[in-house]
Amino acid sequence: STQFVIDGLKASVEGKEILKGINLEIKGGEIHAIMGPNGTGKSTLASALMGHPKYEVTGGTALLDGEDILEMGVDERALAGMFLAMQYPSEITGVTNSDFLRSAINARRGEGNEISLIKFIRQMEGKMKELEMNTEFAHRYLNEGFSGGEKKRNEILQMMLLDPKIVILDEIDSGLDIDALRIVSNGVNAMRSEDRGFLVITHYQRLLNYIKPDFVHVMMQGRIVKSGGPELAERLENEGYDWVKEELGIVD
Numbered sequence: 001s002t003q004f005v006i007d008g009l010k011a012s013v014e015g016k017e018i019l020k021g022i023n024l025e026i027k028g029g030e031i032h033a034i035m036g037p038n039g040t041g042k043s044t045l046a047s048a049l050m051g052h053p054k055y056e057v058t059g060g061t062a063l064l065d066g067e068d069i070l071e072m073g074v075d076e077r078a079l080a081g082m083f084l085a086m087q088y089p090s091e092i093t094g095v096t097n098s099d100f101l102r103s104a105i106n107a108r109r110g111e112g113n114e115i116s117l118i119k120f121i122r123q124m125e126g127k128m129k130e131l132e133m134n135t136e137f138a139h140r141y142l143n144e145g146f147s148g149g150e151k152k153r154n155e156i157l158q159m160m161l162l163d164p165k166i167v168i169l170d171e172i173d174s175g176l177d178i179d180a181l182r183i184v185s186n187g188v189n190a191m192r193s194e195d196r197g198f199l200v201i202t203h204y205q206r207l208l209n210y211i212k213p214d215f216v217h218v219m220m221q222g223r224i225v226k227s228g229g230p231e232l233a234e235r236l237e238n239e240g241y242d243w244v245k246e247e248l249g250i251v252d
């Protein structure tokens, strides 16, 4: 089954070191949550893993089934099975959602193994139904004029169709009302499998009532400073982060 091992990952933005040595091991079937105050580097971790050009990796490795994804280009990472649902998905004018999805699926499947149009449409419409999305969204330009909740559902639709090995969800809960949160979480839970690991980044414990993590990690100042089970998320929700700082002697 899938194995993803991040070892000593360091990354900088505009010359400033943000990630100061991240170690994390995710196995297929596991859901890991990363929580932490704003500005501690959670989104930077997601972006560095996906190869966003603004984030310079200055050390460490991230082995997906033995291959260092940090050595790969952005497209290669997606092909290898990395998927990121973003906090702020971008809008792309001139590309319809369905065209975007089909080319992403075909890139993931590889040359000579492209999905037929009929099969693609059937799959897409099936998943859209599960996510309670109107199928007209297939023909709209990617994310253009989508509400916050629609964008997030669309990210989950992409995930469902791409069948990735490692899924990173960056604050997928932000801006979602309870109904949308339930639908999005059901979509994620339906994708749980021995071949897939999840990294769920969230500022609030609420999401973790819907997507139940096996492990919870606290990130502060570019490091994972504490790891535990779901009870850790509950304590953070009740008591905030100060006790972690005190315990570790972190001054900010």
Ligand code: ADP
Residues within 6 Å of the ligand: 013, 014, 018, 036, 037, 038, 039, 040, 041, 042, 043, 044, 045, 054
């Ligand atoms: P989090 O997701 O935990 O709230 P981020 O990873 O977004 O934190 O940010 C961590 C730090 O890196 C912050 O100080 C932020 O200002 C800085 N940073 C992140 N992305 C950029 C960027 N594209 N340009 C400049 N600074 C950035």
Ligand code: MG
Residues within 6 Å of the ligand: 038, 039, 043
């Ligand atoms: Mg933030």
Ligand code: MG
Residues within 6 Å of the ligand: 042, 043, 044, 087, 171
């Ligand atoms: Mg963030």
